[in-house]
Amino acid sequence: MTISTVQSPVLIHTIRDLRAWRATTTREGQAVGFVPTMGALHDGHLHLLRTARKQCDRVVLSIFVNPAQFAPHEDLATYPRTLDADLALLARSAPTHGPGADPMAASRPLADVVFAPSPAEMYPAGISTDVREQRGTFVEVLGVSHQMEGVTRPHFFRGVATIVLKLFNAVQPDRAYFGQKDVQQCVVLRNMVRDLLLPLTVVTVPTVRSATGLALSSRNRYLTPDQMEPALTLRRALVAASERYETGERRRTHLLKAAHAVFATEPRAQLEYISLAHPVTLAELDVVGQDGAILSGAFRVGTTRLIDNILLGCAL
Amino acid sequence: MTISTVQSPVLIHTIRDLRAWRATTTREGQAVGFVPTMGALHDGHLHLLRTARKQCDRVVLSIFVNPAQFAPHEDLATYPRTLDADLALLARSAPTHGPGADPMAASRPLADVVFAPSPAEMYPAGISTDVREQRGTFVEVLGVSHQMEGVTRPHFFRGVATIVLKLFNAVQPDRAYFGQKDVQQCVVLRNMVRDLLLPLTVVTVPTVRSATGLALSSRNRYLTPDQMEPALTLRRALVAASERYETGERRRTHLLKAAHAVFATEPRAQLEYISLAHPVTLAELDVVGQDGAILSGAFRVGTTRLIDNILLGCAL
Numbered sequence: 001m002t003i004s005t006v007q008s009p010v011l012i013h014t015i016r017d018l019r020a021w022r023a024t025t026t027r028e029g030q031a032v033g034f035v036p037t038m039g040a041l042h043d044g045h046l047h048l049l050r051t052a053r054k055q056c057d058r059v060v061l062s063i064f065v066n067p068a069q070f071a072p073h074e075d076l077a078t079y080p081r082t083l084d085a086d087l088a089l090l091a092r093s094a095p096t097h098g099p100g101a102d103p104m105a106a107s108r109p110l111a112d113v114v115f116a117p118s119p120a121e122m123y124p125a126g127i128s129t130d131v132r133e134q135r136g137t138f139v140e141v142l143g144v145s146h147q148m149e150g151v152t153r154p155h156f157f158r159g160v161a162t163i164v165l166k167l168f169n170a171v172q173p174d175r176a177y178f179g180q181k182d183v184q185q186c187v188v189l190r191n192m193v194r195d196l197l198l199p200l201t202v203v204t205v206p207t208v209r210s211a212t213g214l215a216l217s218s219r220n221r222y223l224t225p226d227q228m229e230p231a232l233t234l235r236r237a238l239v240a241a242s243e244r245y246e247t248g249e250r251r252r253t254h255l256l257k258a259a260h261a262v263f264a265t266e267p268r269a270q271l272e273y274i275s276l277a278h279p280v281t282l283a284e285l286d287v288v289g290q291d292g293a294i295l296s297g298a299f300r301v302g303t304t305r306l307i308d309n310i311l312l313g314c315a316l
Numbered sequence: 317m318t319i320s321t322v323q324s325p326v327l328i329h330t331i332r333d334l335r336a337w338r339a340t341t342t343r344e345g346q347a348v349g350f351v352p353t354m355g356a357l358h359d360g361h362l363h364l365l366r367t368a369r370k371q372c373d374r375v376v377l378s379i380f381v382n383p384a385q386f387a388p389h390e391d392l393a394t395y396p397r398t399l400d401a402d403l404a405l406l407a408r409s410a411p412t413h414g415p416g417a418d419p420m421a422a423s424r425p426l427a428d429v430v431f432a433p434s435p436a437e438m439y440p441a442g443i444s445t446d447v448r449e450q451r452g453t454f455v456e457v458l459g460v461s462h463q464m465e466g467v468t469r470p471h472f473f474r475g476v477a478t479i480v481l482k483l484f485n486a487v488q489p490d491r492a493y494f495g496q497k498d499v500q501q502c503v504v505l506r507n508m509v510r511d512l513l514l515p516l517t518v519v520t521v522p523t524v525r526s527a528t529g530l531a532l533s534s535r536n537r538y539l540t541p542d543q544m545e546p547a548l549t550l551r552r553a554l555v556a557a558s559e560r561y562e563t564g565e566r567r568r569t570h571l572l573k574a575a576h577a578v579f580a581t582e583p584r585a586q587l588e589y590i591s592l593a594h595p596v597t598l599a600e601l602d603v604v605g606q607d608g609a610i611l612s613g614a615f616r617v618g619t620t621r622l623i624d625n626i627l628l629g630c631a632l
Binding site for chain 1: 331335342438439440441450451452453454455456457458459477481482485486488507508510511512513514515
């Protein structure tokens, strides 16, 4: 009987050390996969890492709570920062599961490198959550950043695009992995990679859900036990609309009516929006055409804001 | 007797072909220098190429008239596009001059690659000179883009930073060369490279001047013979202020007074601004401190707008 011992990832805090590690992989011709996160790792992140592990020679996980994607009134100060717990989770997670798992592969850590930089390392010009005070270089992806999540969070995708570009330049990955749960982020970053001619591939990985169907999210830990039921409302609404789509319905009004009907039955869930958008331009659709659509939404249960989405007739 | 034949650069139009060429240099461990231009090459550009040739194993010159750095009322349509003349100039220019020049080095072209992409290649989402119509990804360097040249050209450095970042991602140079003549551009791009954690070095190369002292510029060809004299006004004004600096003057009012006095003698030169700014933050200075200063300005002779600068007690 073999007891498999999972190796630990290398923990790197500075760009300089990261570049030195990366230079070695370049010399050895290794493909590098990259999973950027804000930490507070859950099984959704592990699924991204497992996908990267399968497709790449080396895997980098970054953990950085990015000030530029929080507004001054948002939860930057209280966002969970759990580096020790994250490293412990990685240390006990093997890349593959189940009785047929390859013991050699299982002895490698899910990530070869954990890159956990300081804010000063990522923002040499400093960083404020007040956009009016910000100095230095910022990236905007026009046309797909202002709608949906961008309505209530007008500088959110500017913050996301900027930090992801910095991380891409630091890590220089061949492939980068993002969860479909943050679907507008996936679209924004795909457009950014295309527009800026970045030499890498963006991979969108399907959302991981709890047994009840709740999309895994670091913010789920804010939910109290009695909020777990209303937290499923958006998922149920999206599935209801998707079932209409599967039976041939293509009209916006009818698809959204099915979704809104679910919210009407759950007073503990406050709907913010439901969007039916083109999968590349994110333009709202009156009728779903042959390119398909992203059906997505945001809502609150108590003070916790949750998002989810479902793809109708398309892939990302 | 040896007749030296200068080889021609490889002309590349697509990102794909450029990446294939670049992969070869990576495999061979060659350092790549990069000189981005809008074409209409003059001796200032050749000086950038000669500097790159000395410091790098391979040299890429790009020629691309960037729509995003022109305002709708500016000279995008009439900006000189002279690819054939540019290639001919390169073909007859050896990297080194003078009787002591190494004949082997002189047989290599100043640029190994000329990258001349189409607008569609550089702007996959399309591009309009009307900033309100622009879609896709744009980069802004906050804090150093709104003053000086940015006052009359509010989106200019957004356009410059965006295209240079795209070109950096396409070429992936180890070193990039810019002329000091466009001094604010040098500061903006240095800040961008620092902030975005780009793995390359920005090199600022001193301005090349005509025998009379006029800074070489592609726009000098707009000048009529009788405009050549007033075109020297800014250079004379900057030198007058610099002479005051050299004798110990550090006060803004006195330094600028010397410069303005020169403009007062030349009614054919319409001064737009003179700036005395910190060399890193571009904040206007009341007194030049130990970091030194950039003294710069813009003016018009007829319809032609010209810029120039001089460094006081600092290097870029």
